[in-house]
Every structure is written in C-alpha cells, then in structure tokens.
Amino acid sequence: MSGLIVTNPPRADRAVADALGGFGVATVHEAQGRSGLLGSHINPVQRGVRISGNAVTATVAPGDNTMIGVAVEQCGEGDVLVVSPTAPCDMGYFGDLLATSLKARGVRGLIIEAGVRDVADLNEMGFPVWSKAVSAEGTVKGTLGDVNVPISIAGRIVSPGDVIVADDDGVVVVARLRAAEVLAASHAREEKEALARSRYEAGEIALDVNNMRPLLERAGARYVDYADWVKETDS
Structure with missing residues (x-):
C-alpha cells in the first residue's frame, strides 16, 4: 500500500556529504569499490555542475507527480531529491515551478528516473537535474507513492539519508553508514x-x-x- 511519508529520517553528516562532493562521481565510485553508480541512462540536463547532499527519496505513480509535491515538504538545506516511478514512464514530472520550491528550501538538485521539462528555465535558474529523459508531456495528480523509504532507481537502492554525488559523469550513491569511510578512501x-x-x-x-x-x-x-x-x- 502506498501513501507512507516518513519524517525526519537520519542523514549522513553534512560536512562529510559536502566533502564527498569535492571528489566527484568517478573518484567516489572507484573509492568505494566500483559500486553505487546509477545506470548510465541518468544524465545531467546541464553541464559543468557538481552537487552532493543527503537523499530524500520518493516514489511516484506513472504519469502522476503528486508525491514530488509531498516530498518537497520533507526536503531541507543540503538535501538532494531522488525520485523513481513505480513503473517506467518518461513524462515530464518536474519543471521550473517545483524547482523554484525546492531551491527556496536549499535543496541542491533532483535525480529522477523519468522525464523533466522546462529545461531552459532550469538551467537559467541554476537548479541541477539528472534525469532519464526530457519530455514536455505533463503529468496529473491524485495517485500516491511513498516518501523517505528505500527506493530502487537506475539499478541501485537509495535509502533516505544516503549521500548522493552527481556531476557530468553521472550519479553515485554512498550508503549513509559508510559515508565517512568512503570519504577517507576518496582522499x-x-x-x-x-x-x-x-x-x-x-x-x-x-x-x-x-x-x-x-x-x-x-x-x-x-x-x-x-x-x-x-x-x-x-x-
């Protein structure tokens, strides 16, 4: 049954998450034993941007972005929103209005195994996104998913509070409890x-x-x- 919204999950230490972002995806991926890399179909809609932060996770129904709006409330400074549909869908789940809301809360970016739109606006406002597709086709609202539970995205499991590092090379996830260890290995x-x-x-x-x-x-x-x-x- 969907509709579970978990509040205040533990997060990796903010300083550790920030420091991991300084190394980039390739180094972090190699440092943790060539693991954690999301599938190569998740690509940046911008270039020359690198982010890191704690994951807030959400699942969404095909063609319905209700739970992205719900997840926004659970996001805070230094977080990265990670979204996966419960069945494959390339529709444009996310655009400049949701990005404006997330940016106002200090969220560092979005990782989504689906489509996004308003790409020119996203780039102009400086909100980084890594997505499976770009599509102008909009979604509807009314079907529930879950927020801040472990999700499967692009061949990996991401749990709330894990560290996300993303740049031109893709996206890598570092388990929350291994973040300090992987930081040392990256150094x-x-x-x-x-x-x-x-x-x-x-x-x-x-x-x-x-x-x-x-x-x-x-x-x-x-x-x-x-x-x-x-x-x-x-x-």
Missing part, C-alpha cells in the same frame, strides 16, 4: 592519482605508472618487429 585515491599525474607529466606512460608490463607478460602478449611480423605472416 587516499586522490593522493594516489596526484602522484600518477606527476609521473605522466614527466613523460611516463600507463604501462609503467600502473605496472602493467608483468600483467601483459602473464597474459601472453609479445612484441614483434614489423619486418619479422611480415615474415611470419608470409610464411
């Missing part, structure tokens, strides 16, 4: 990449920076001079 990964970058800048290549030569040898790779290769192929 370590960034430091490792900084060392690798300095080696690349000095002229080294990935085969040596990543110690790939033993891997190639074990896999059976062999180097053959072109002249010798021609002889081999002609024989």
Whole structure:
C-alpha cells in the first residue's frame, strides 16, 4: 500500500556529504569499490555542475507527480531529491515551478528516473537535474507513492539519508553508514592519482605508472618487429 511519508529520517553528516562532493562521481565510485553508480541512462540536463547532499527519496505513480509535491515538504538545506516511478514512464514530472520550491528550501538538485521539462528555465535558474529523459508531456495528480523509504532507481537502492554525488559523469550513491569511510578512501585515491599525474607529466606512460608490463607478460602478449611480423605472416 502506498501513501507512507516518513519524517525526519537520519542523514549522513553534512560536512562529510559536502566533502564527498569535492571528489566527484568517478573518484567516489572507484573509492568505494566500483559500486553505487546509477545506470548510465541518468544524465545531467546541464553541464559543468557538481552537487552532493543527503537523499530524500520518493516514489511516484506513472504519469502522476503528486508525491514530488509531498516530498518537497520533507526536503531541507543540503538535501538532494531522488525520485523513481513505480513503473517506467518518461513524462515530464518536474519543471521550473517545483524547482523554484525546492531551491527556496536549499535543496541542491533532483535525480529522477523519468522525464523533466522546462529545461531552459532550469538551467537559467541554476537548479541541477539528472534525469532519464526530457519530455514536455505533463503529468496529473491524485495517485500516491511513498516518501523517505528505500527506493530502487537506475539499478541501485537509495535509502533516505544516503549521500548522493552527481556531476557530468553521472550519479553515485554512498550508503549513509559508510559515508565517512568512503570519504577517507576518496582522499587516499586522490593522493594516489596526484602522484600518477606527476609521473605522466614527466613523460611516463600507463604501462609503467600502473605496472602493467608483468600483467601483459602473464597474459601472453609479445612484441614483434614489423619486418619479422611480415615474415611470419608470409610464411
């Protein structure tokens, strides 16, 4: 039965959520064991934007955006609204009016496995959105879903209070109870990449920076001079 609205769920520490946003999706995804990445069909409707924050979750009925309006009330400063329809639907669930309401409450963005519209207005007002589709087709109201319960979206489970990081590369979710651990791992990964970058800048290549030569040898790779290769192929 739908219609459950959970209030005041626990959230990840705000400072941790903010710090995770500094690393970006790719680093966080790798740092937590290449996990948590939402499906590649969830894309930004803008470019050059990175956000992070605590998830407020909502499910919506196909073609009905009632529960987005309900979820707005449960959103606060630093949150990210995460919405999934209970059955696939690409209609335009969300536009500039709902964005104005969320922005006024300090919400940092929307992640939705459905359609949005008023894209030019969303970009002009600076409200970031990651969506499955863009569609001018509007929705109706009257059918209930749930708010602040675990939801399935783009191949992942997102629970209220989890940390969402989103940028041009997509969206990744970090479980609330692992947020501090993943933050530490992200720091370590960034430091490792900084060392690798300095080696690349000095002229080294990935085969040596990543110690790939033993891997190639074990896999059976062999180097053959072109002249010798021609002889081999002609024989």
